[in-house]
Amino acid sequence: MLTRRIIACLDVHAGRVVKGVQFVDLVDAGDPAALAARHAREGADEIVLLDITATHEGRQTLLDTVRRTARELFVPFTVGGGIRTVQDAEQVFNAGADKVSINSAALADPALITAIGSSFGSQAVVVAIDARRNPQAADPAREAQVYVHGGRKPAGRSVVEWAREAEARGAGEILLTSMDSDGTRAGFDCDLTAAVSEAVHIPVIASGGAGTVGHFAEVFTRGKADAALAASIFHFGVSSARSLKEQLAASGIPMRLPC
């Protein structure tokens, strides 16, 4: 049976993990390679590394980080942040990423989705969408709007329409972050996730708002998410992705176990 995925996310700045799940017993808790390996060992189904600064000067540092992280990682590995051209994507793939996540560059130039997909395959292109509910709309979740610049600026597009366009242009997956829920630990936006998941045929990864194991169960059922991103599962009392997955499996969600 196809399982739902738990994806561990590492936010990286200048080669160091600045947010995301930390392990206190690691000698170097900020090393992306050590953290990614630890997550994979402890049951994460995939690893996402987001370069949150993504400066031009930091590019070489990022590629070194990707190379070191990918070396001993044998689960799918996605890299995002600052990928604006096919050449940027190619460098990240050559460094060992399996997928790239593109966000504002895809909005600015949707042909980038097709260009990367035709060289590396659709499965390698994740389109990340930062979404906010539209409080004025009759259905605020279904009519959620795309935001850019860390959720500060509206892009003037509907989330559902943009997700459909991304799929049509060859995206392999959608990484959907609810900017309303992000950081609240009050639960994923299940209405938003379900609206997008029902609108496309490609997998939707839910992100933003995880606070309890129950929130994951809810986004996999009511939210119809194919995968969920966990940046800080330690903050709500589970010791590892494995422990999270065991609890979800016990409540009937198909999970890759043992892992």
Added chain:
Amino acid sequence: MRVTVIDYKAGNLTSVLKALHHLGAETEVTDADSALIASAERIVLPGVGHFAATKRLDDTGLTPAIRSAIARGVPFLGICVGMQWLYAGSTEAPGHAGLAHFAESCTRFPEAGEKVPHVGWNSLAPSNASRLLAGIQSGEYVYFTHAYKAPTTSDTAAITHYVEPFAAAVERANVMGVQFHPEKSGATGLAILRNFLHWKAA
């Protein structure tokens, strides 16, 4: 051991090479050199993306070289689209023939309310006779990402269910294929690649 990995510009090879190196293999990569295929000890044909990408194997003249290598007993492993190419063809690219080592053709998952492509970790039901999957238990998970699949036949080495049962792996003597990505399937995937690296004619 030495593995010749075929680059036909379908996706990137880094992950496959990395996994082979991790297991102690030496690799050489070729995108057009038939002589390297002629002297190959083991061949891996990776691949992601579209079945039509395999047309490059015909254009570069590698197809007859691969056919000869298979005939002289060289262990061959096709991954994802590389497995599909071992079949007669795929409805993804109707005008383009595969190797036809296996007589059937690949087809798209039927629309049945499930998402297509099939992306994520799904479980294997290996055949007891499979040498590629020796030691792999029924229910072990591997990572898939594909919209087209091969039918189950007597050559099927493992079955996976998604919408319907399909061939997750195929094997006849020295010719093997996996629809999933062993290089991205954790310890289970590495065990399968290790079996391939140690495969010897019975």
